[in-house]
Amino acid sequence: MAEKHGGRFQLPWSLSAQRILKRNPAAAADWRDVLRSRLIVCTALLACWTVSIEARLVYLQVIQRDEMMARANRQQTRTVSLPAKRGEIVDRFGHVLAYSVDADTIAAEPTVIDNPDEVAARVCAALDRCGAAQRQQMAERLASKQQFAYLARQVSPEDARRVKALDIPGVLFYKESRRYYPKKELAAHVLGYVGLDNKGLAGLESTFDSRIRGREGKMLLQTDARQRAIATRDEKLPTSGDGLELTIDEYLQFVADRELRAGVAENAAAGGTAIILEPQSGEILALANWPTFNPNAFKTVDTVALRNRAVQDYYEPGSTFKVVTASAAIEEGLIRPSDPIDCSPGYITFGSRMIRDTHEYGVLPFIDVIAKSSNVGAIKVGMKVGATRLTQYVSRFGFGQTLASDFRGQNAGMVWPADQLDPSALASVSMGYQVGVTPLQMAAAVGAVANGGELIEPHVVRAFIKNGGRQEVARNVVRRAIAPETAATVTEIMEAVVDHGTAKATAQIEGFTVAGKTGTASKAEGGHYSKSDYNASFVGFVPSRKPAVVIVVVIDSPHAHGYYGAVVSGPVFRRIAEATLRHLGVGPTLNAPAPVIVARREVPIDDVGPQPVSAPLPSTQPPAVTPGEMPDLLGLSARDALRTLMQVGLTPRLDGDGFVIDQSPRAGALLTRGDTCVLKLGRRPRTAAGGTAQ
Amino acid sequence: MQREHAQQEEINRHLRLEIETLRSPARLEQIATKDLHLVAPTRDQAIILERVTPSAPPEKSIVAAR
Numbered sequence: 233m234a235e236k237h238g239g240r241f242q243l244p245w246s247l248s249a250q251r252i253l254k255r256n257p258a259a260a261a262d263w264r265d266v267l268r269s270r271l272i273v274c275t276a277l278l279a280c281w282t283v284s285i286e287a288r289l290v291y292l293q294v295i296q297r298d299e300m301m302a303r304a305n306r307q308q309t310r311t312v313s314l315p316a317k318r319g320e321i322v323d324r325f326g327h328v329l330a331y332s333v334d335a336d337t338i339a340a341e342p343t344v345i346d347n348p349d350e351v352a353a354r355v356c357a358a359l360d361r362c363g364a365a366q367r368q369q370m371a372e373r374l375a376s377k378q379q380f381a382y383l384a385r386q387v388s389p390e391d392a393r394r395v396k397a398l399d400i401p402g403v404l405f406y407k408e409s410r411r412y413y414p415k416k417e418l419a420a421h422v423l424g425y426v427g428l429d430n431k432g433l434a435g436l437e438s439t440f441d442s443r444i445r446g447r448e449g450k451m452l453l454q455t456d457a458r459q460r461a462i463a464t465r466d467e468k469l470p471t472s473g474d475g476l477e478l479t480i481d482e483y484l485q486f487v488a489d490r491e492l493r494a495g496v497a498e499n500a501a502a503g504g505t506a507i508i509l510e511p512q513s514g515e516i517l518a519l520a521n522w523p524t525f526n527p528n529a530f531k532t533v534d535t536v537a538l539r540n541r542a543v544q545d546y547y548e549p550g551s552t553f554k555v556v557t558a559s560a561a562i563e564e565g566l567i568r569p570s571d572p573i574d575c576s577p578g579y580i581t582f583g584s585r586m587i588r589d590t591h592e593y594g595v596l597p598f599i600d601v602i603a604k605s606s607n608v609g610a611i612k613v614g615m616k617v618g619a620t621r622l623t624q625y626v627s628r629f630g631f632g633q634t635l636a637s638d639f640r641g642q643n644a645g646m647v648w649p650a651d652q653l654d655p656s657a658l659a660s661v662s663m664g665y666q667v668g669v670t671p672l673q674m675a676a677a678v679g680a681v682a683n684g685g686e687l688i689e690p691h692v693v694r695a696f697i698k699n700g701g702r703q704e705v706a707r708n709v710v711r712r713a714i715a716p717e718t719a720a721t722v723t724e725i726m727e728a729v730v731d732h733g734t735a736k737a738t739a740q741i742e743g744f745t746v747a748g749k750t751g752t753a754s755k756a757e758g759g760h761y762s763k764s765d766y767n768a769s770f771v772g773f774v775p776s777r778k779p780a781v782v783i784v785v786v787i788d789s790p791h792a793h794g795y796y797g798a799v800v801s802g803p804v805f806r807r808i809a810e811a812t813l814r815h816l817g818v819g820p821t822l823n824a825p826a827p828v829i830v831a832r833r834e835v836p837i838d839d840v841g842p843q844p845v846s847a848p849l850p851s852t853q854p855p856a857v858t859p860g861e862m863p864d865l866l867g868l869s870a871r872d873a874l875r876t877l878m879q880v881g882l883t884p885r886l887d888g889d890g891f892v893i894d895q896s897p898r899a900g901a902l903l904t905r906g907d908t909c910v911l912k913l914g915r916r917p918r919t920a921a922g923g924t925a926q
Numbered sequence: 927m928q929r930e931h932a933q934q935e936e937i938n939r940h941l942r943l944e945i946e947t948l949r950s951p952a953r954l955e956q957i958a959t960k961d962l963h964l965v966a967p968t969r970d971q972a973i974i975l976e977r978v979t980p981s982a983p984p985e986k987s988i989v990a991a992r
Contacts, residue, residue: 328946333939389940414946486951742969814972889971915973 310453315409316446318430319473321423321437323482324517324694328414330423330437330527335410336392338383340374344402348374351400355383358394385428386410411437413527419485421540422478422519422692425527434530434538436476436693439640443696446473475697479515484508487811488518492785495804496522499768499790505542505671506804508812509782511679511773513707514688517781517812519672543639546646546668547767547786550753551605551734551797553664555681555771558602558610558725560617560625563718567613569599569725575608582656587611587663602725603733605750607663614662619653622661628713629677630687631669635710636676638692645669664751671769675784677713678771681726682747682779685719687711723747727776738802741774741809743820748772748805750797755789765789768800774809775821781812862909864899865892870913877909888913 292300321330338355345351352370356362362384373381384391386408396405411426424435432441449470454463492506508518521541525533539545561567578592589606601609614622626632632647646668648657660666669677672690680687689708696703714722726747730739734750751769754761769786773779785801785808793799857863857879865873873892877884885908894912897903947953958964 327949328942331939331943331946333943334936412943414943415950416952418950418952483951486955490955811966814967820969890973 308454310455312451312453314449314451314468314470315407315430316448316470317409317472318411318426318437318446319444319475319697321444321476321478323419323478323480323485324515325482326477327482329419329478329480329482331412331414332409333412334407335386336389336405337385337408338387338392338395339404339406340381340383341379341402341404342374342377342381343379345374345400348372351403352383354398354400355395355403358398359384359387359391415482416526416528417524418482418489419478419480419519420524420527421521421538421542422480422516423527425530434640435527435540436478436638439638440474440476440693444473444476447471476693477695477697477702479510479513479517479692479694480519481517481815483815484812485518485520487815488520488808489522489524491804491807491811492520492522494807495785495787495801498792499787499800500792501787501800502765502789503536503541504785504787504804506786506808507542507671507675507782507784508808509675509679509690509784511682511688511779511782514676514679514690515694516672516675516690516692519692540639540641541786541788542671543636543642544670546643546670547769547788548665548667548753548756549669549674549769550664550751550767551607551610552674552678552749552751552769552771553667553669554602554605554610554662555678555722555726555749556625556629556631557614557617557622557662558598559629559681559714559718559722560622561598561613562721563625563714564617564621566616567598569597569721571598572596573598573601573606573609573612575601575606575612578608580608580611580659582659585656587659599725599728600733602749603728603731605729605734610663611659614658615655617662619650619658622658623647623650623653625713626661626667628687628711629680630710630713631667631673631677633673635687636672636690636692639672642672643668643670645673664753671784671786674769674771674786675782678749678773678784679782680713681719681722682773682782683719684716685712685714687713723776726772730772734796734798735770735772735802738798739770739772739806741806741813743822743824744774744809744813744818745776745821746772746774746809747776747779748802750802752795752797764791766795768795768797770797770801770805772805772809774813775818777821780816780818781809783808783812860903862895862897862899862901862903865895865911866899868892870911873911882907882909884908885910886913887911890915 318330318332320328320332322328340351342348348371351374352367356367356370366384370383373383383403384395387395392405395403409430411430413420413423413425420435422435424437424439425433426437427433430445432438432444437444447470450468452467456462488506488508492504495501495506496504504522506518506520507516509516519540519542521539523534523537525537530538562569567573572595574595575589575593576595579586579588581587587607589608591604593600593604593606593609596604596606596609598609598613600606601613617625626647632645634642634644636642648661648666653661657666676687676690679690687710689710691705691708693705695705726749727745729735729750730746730748735748739746739748739750749771751767751771753767753769754763755765755767756762757765767786767788768790769784771782771784773782783805785804787800787804790800857876859880861880863876863880865876868876869891870886870889874884874886880903882903887910890913892911893914896910897907
């Protein structure tokens with residue numbers, strides 16, 4: 233038996249068991265039963281435990297696999313969104329007008345913070361501009377026991393540094409893209425502004441938001457138990473938004489802003505608009521409004537200043553609209569500039585309504601009806617044209633339509649249908665009342681006269697910059713408004729306005745022929761025309777025969793030196809035009825000086841022998857500089873000469889202006905650094921032979 | 927390395943923004959007129975070198991109208 237058991241179990245204790253069996257065989261049989269039953273129980277328990285563990289593992293790893301994997305991912309990884317940079321906005325020469333950089337944002341985990349009031353007070357004290365209201369708001373957010381709360385968004389690097397130095401547990405820092413407008417108020421209404429969430433809210437930032445904004449990227453970080461990043465698992469890089477290249481010229485925009493502001497201040501006016509437009513292309517070089525605002529701090533600005541008056545507000549144009557009446561009459565062959573019109577007795581009546589001229593003009597040729605801005609004369613011409621045809625021309629010039637797709641929230645203006653124009657209303661329209669236009673529509677219409685009759689969509693975006701490529705925006709001709717011959721005749725009439733008409737004293741520019749038209753319109757308030765508030769405007773283009781720019785100036789409610797367009801807006805027009813012509817390099821059209829013929833510098837200047845025309849060209853490259861030797865500066869412009877002298881380390885002294893005609897020391901003289909050099913400048917570059925260029 | 931590159935790029939962007947802010951025409955004019963006492967040129971002082979040269983010039987000369 234013992235042998236049998238020993239053989240079956242082969243236990244290590246079988247030897248001692250055999251010894252016991254030898255002593256007491258009955259007890260040995262009991263012990264074996266007990267052991268067997270206990271072993272069976274143990275084995276069963278062990279089996280159950282193993283099976284249950286296996287079952288749990290199968291449940292977790294097979295049945296619940298997807299859910300568990302997802303949970304692991306959630307716990308081990310953190311997704312960080314990578315904000316896209318908004319595309320930059322530049323002017324026509326690449327000067328930056330709107331730009332995005334990373335700014336620090338301060339946030340917190342309220343659950344980690346024990347004393348919200350104290351933390352709020354410390355953070356607030358470290359920030360540059362933080363009032364009691366902001367501190368209170370911070371404390372409330374920190375007390376909310378949410379997972380995450382913003383404390384201060386898009387703060388300056390200094391602010392962020394000071395708060396970081398406090399080293400408060402639970403306060404977080406991260407970067408957010410922030411929009412900056414480095415030129416501040418410059419072209420503010422064109423550019424618009426961007427909200428905290430990087431969304432364009434006004435201007436071009438809003439119109440082209442989807443293009444400028446770009447696409448947000450994502451980064452998946454693998455983290456440890458303390459949520460610290462240990463590796464990047466997956467990354468989708470953000471795509472930067474498209475850049476915009478504008479038609480705006482930064483300098484001209486500045487000039488328009490400056491002169492408009494001065495004009496508004498001089499005339500104690502409520503506001504105003506100035507637009508500079510290139511008539512051939514429809515490109516807007518400058519668009520200024522007053523009051524204006526700083527888009528970096530648009531939240532603190534009164535809503536009146538946020539309005540882009542140039543496209544959002546319409547006004548009754550008054551006499552400037554006579555350009556449309558005249559164009560219609562001439563295009564329809566109803567009148568010629570020399571045809572006489574009887575403007576006596578200085579007024580005209582429609583029922584009980586009487587419309588007056590400022591003076592009694594008697595009989596005037598049509599050209600002078602417009603030049604002297606006779607209402608009676610314009611009304612008589614308007615009557616000849618008739619309501620149907622005049623309304624057609626009003627539409628052909630783009631009034632009553634939203635023309636410029638670059639601007640959101642444009643006002644179409646107000647144009648009455650022909651069948652609602654009774655004689656009195658037709659008279660009003662003929663002289664620019666009972667019709668509402670925006671300054672930009674007026675600029676486009678006068679642009680059509682300036683460019684020979686084509687109405688061109690005024691636009692402010694010149695090109696989109698995408699991935700380094702440039703997608704140019706094409707010039708869009710809306711329609712032909714009038715024939716080129718009509719445009720030429722209307723130009724002559726508008727020249728007369730500035731030459732001997734209403735704008736004679738205020739809008740003439742020495743050396744240039746100017747075409748323009750003044751306008752003064754009483755503002756409609758509460759169903760009546762105001763006796764004190766007027767819109768004073770001037771529209772014009774220069775040089776009139778080959779226009780470089782169309783300029784529109786509208787001043788709202790001037791109260792200082794009269795209210796006439798010629799007196800109020802004419803000088804603003806002139807100042808803007810003078811600076812613009814100088815900046816664009818447009819030479820005088822009246823008594824222009826003869827061109828100077830100068831030779832290309834193909835032979836060395838010190839060559840002996842006859843040289844028919846040998847003046848050094850002002851634009852030639854500065855001479856090569858030998859250290860310690862005086863360079864030859866003759867014929868250079870003062871600027872180039874100074875640049876060259878800087879290179880050799882000389883102190884220049886200038887005498888006169890123009891180009892270098894004499895220099896001391898002479899070319900080739902040996903120099904010591906710091907020597908003084910005297911340059912004599914003259915208007916005409918001297919030839920090598922000693923004569924002057926023609 | 928990548929992080930450093932990104933940081934340098936961001937510093938570059940901040941510097942560019944600073945340059946553009948300093949280049950503002952309003953600031954330049956203020957310096958020119960208030961600090962350096964410069965004035966805008968009058969018509970006689972400004973010479974315009976026309977950008978467009980009319981018809982083809984003779985072989986050895988060009989037209990620099992002013």
